[in-house]
Amino acid sequence: MSRLPAFATALAGLILGVVVILVLAAATLEADSRETGPGIAPVTDADFYDDGRPSSAKVALGQALFFDKLLSGNRNIACATCHHPRHASTDQVSLGLGTGASGLGLERTAGANQPVFGRVPRNSPALFNRGAREFATMFHDGRVEQDANGTWPSGFWTPAREQLPAGLDNVLAAQAMFPVLSSVEMAGHKGENEIADAVAANRLNEAWNLLAARLRTVPAYVALFRDAYREIATAEDISFVHAANAIAAFEATAFRADASPFDRYLRSGDTSVLGTPAERGMQLFYGKAGCSSCHSGPFQTDQAFHAVAMPQIGPGKGDGADESYWQETGFPVRLEDRGRYRVTYDSADLYKFRTPSLRNVELTGPWGHAGAYASLEAVVRHMLDPVASLDAYAIDQAILATPEAVIAISGSGATLRFDPVNPARLGDYRKRDGWVQATPALRGAIAAANELPSRALGDDEIDDLIAFLKALTDPTSRELDHLVPAAVPSGLPVAD
Template sequence: MRSPLTIALLLTTCIGAYAADLPDPLEDRDFLWNGAPSPELSELGRSLFFDPILSGNRNIACATCHDPALGTGDGVSLSIGEGGSGFGPERVTQDGVIGRVPRNAQPLYNIGARAYTSMFHDGRLELDHMGGFPSRLRSPAKEQLPEGLDNVLTAQAMFPVLSAIEMAGQPGENPIADAVAERNLRQAWRILADRLAAIPGYAQQFVTVFNDIETADDIRFDHAATAIAAFETVAFRSDWSRFDARLAGWPMTTTEEAGLKLFYGKAECSSCHSGPLLTDHEFHAIAVPQIGPGKDQGSDGSYAVHSGYPHRVEDQGRFNVTGEEADLFAFRTPSLRNVALTGPWGHNGAFASLEDMVRHHLDAVASLASYIPAELPALDTVIQPVRSRAGVSYQALSPMKRGTYDLRDIWVHSSERLRNEIARANTLAPVDLSEEEVSRILAFLETLTDPTAIDRSYLVPTAVPSGLPPQPGRDDACLRDSHSLAGAKALPGEAEDLPEPRCVGREDNTQH
């Protein structure tokens, strides 16, 4: 066994070549509220995060797609949102859906860091440096976004509740969906705030937490968004990995250290995955294959002509925000914190294994050309609106229409022309790494896993003020096993000794 002096000498020697590239450790001041919002505020946000009351049909919560037991995602490439039943990979279309969510559910680890100045895969919510909007934020809501939002994370919480495919539901199903369909976003937020105000347990919490709320009538949805952001800042902070121990001066294994050296050296991973969050917060086109229905963007109309559906299947990423050609098919550089937990990988979950995602970076264009589309969760029932004088109703697609509908999930990748457009936009240069070097990088990426983040199911409350079952469903036996990890602080270098609980077979408490 090596002595502490020997370890220190070895560590000092290997640090020399790339120490300047290593980030400083994360500190409380790097987070909103300096990492410590009031317990009352974050507890209110906790209830809201797991409560289906925020969805139009009261059937899906934020946590349904951001499960603390599944890397703060849901374990699938593209989620089944509003209208689904169950959780994670077992989620199915119970009442029928209009489609699948077109992008992968983003991980939430360290999402409360001040370094985030934009949100979503394409950054469509960001600080408004031009001063064009009263809210000082550029967003799809434009001038309807209220003033006084303190940060982009709070603003982000205003938007999933407006998405028909994620939480709002369809026109004709509920007043929130109707308001969204009419682009009256302020009315949709007002209806949600009134819902919360009508629940005594929530009303009392809001009055207690916010100084500008004297009665339930004063509750606004941006108050709820603030609470959710506070909860996310505390609940998903994650900086107790072996990598953090390394930043504090503790050694890694020889293989991990070799991977770190490659990451910050020859492989040039850190040219984009930099800083303590391992992201440059920029947007890059790296030729990730497109799977799924896209974002109804682009000029190509071939799918519409073939299927009869007025739907464009491309997802052009950041370009749809900026209009700059350099941003075509560019997406946010993801943080690599807990990256081994957050698959499938890519902005649309195109890669089922972390190794495949890493290998894509070796030659992105060749990887795109040889890619075989990932299998997406089956949509058992797809519905479409039927309008009449009586209003809007929904019916399942016929088998014939369903066949052409499903083509949208593979249309772009199946088209050589559209695939080549993604390849032409690529900005990622090839890198030549041996099999051993790839293995070393993968070993280093495993050190980014915080053992306390492996399963945070203890965050799921037993009950919420609305009286609806919290989502995702609880497995109390599993929660007892994992509760000891709540707020756990692994000793540097000893993280491998902590347990790794996993929740399985959780009860489906979805209500419709």
């Protein structure tokens, strides 16, 4: 009897010892994996819609639509204009020019006889890997979003609310319903065409139906739609939802990018595929530089919203109450962009933007939601000391065309007018580009919302971080010319 407790104690001691050893071993293993890598599962086909293999007929239709200016009210701009394969699925300027301008990328201009409706207020994001299921929100502020609660018949939270039709395959397809409604991007402004008029009257279904009606009149489109959809027998069966689903299938396929050195490392566990500087950079990224607290997961994004004091340039989204620009110039506009707050109206979301994926980030500049930074090093340095970088920011580093003719809003309600700006007033008009940055109260509000602490890194360490970011580049994304069709079914010039 008396020996049993002693034996039990010894056994317990032994078990405790083993447990301690196991815990220590696990801790060491964990420390090892923290030193050697992020512990992320490699990307597979199953991470993408249709398991990465949408129907090729749908993709072919989507490709034609993506490059066809027929989808714009004034037949002068396509999705590809701002998301061009030759420009890494963006337009490579800070803030682009929509309907009215001509040319692509840095060459896109609005000459004296080509009035544009101002600049697009945000940087055109790259579309890489947007066909991965984890991208559940679209736009820098996430205003198009999968709706888990079934609030709307469409299954998505969007600015169109109950007007968005059902039948959209996924959130990427839901997104494709919107650029065609944007006056500055594709629709044009009231009075220019019937699609813009329908949008101005908030008759969104009429606008989508008018676009579908255009597609129905092109026999080559009818053939492509019939190939892509069993339910389409005649032209009358074509809806814009079919178009949006096909565009999404094309985007998901064309811009999938998961063959970077980082992917090879995740698949093989062999850090040597990264090269030494990138390997050191990876340790910083997932370690003391603190990047992975937001840039987490296989695509380097937590898919959440954060305020990181990114400078705002350009016309903004008309938010806030500040009328200083209005008072000084007489143009009746406000110039702030309050980011996620625009969607939730929760003051905790002021100036928050979605953490961007860093896949192909080397190719996708300018960077930031307004494209404020034109160098990757500058934006990385911003992320290491956000408020100081915001305060020191000068707009001359942005890449902005100078439109020679612009249309401005006057009046409101029934008297709302869109008139060309008197050339003598263009100087005042252009002041809006740098207004937020130059106005201490507005810049200060962006700084005050910042949640990203600064971290001191040496220049060598910053070089290593950048080397790691470059290891996120899929080499096949450097050359996407093969995606540009020679012609589109409408016969309009392919997005130039």
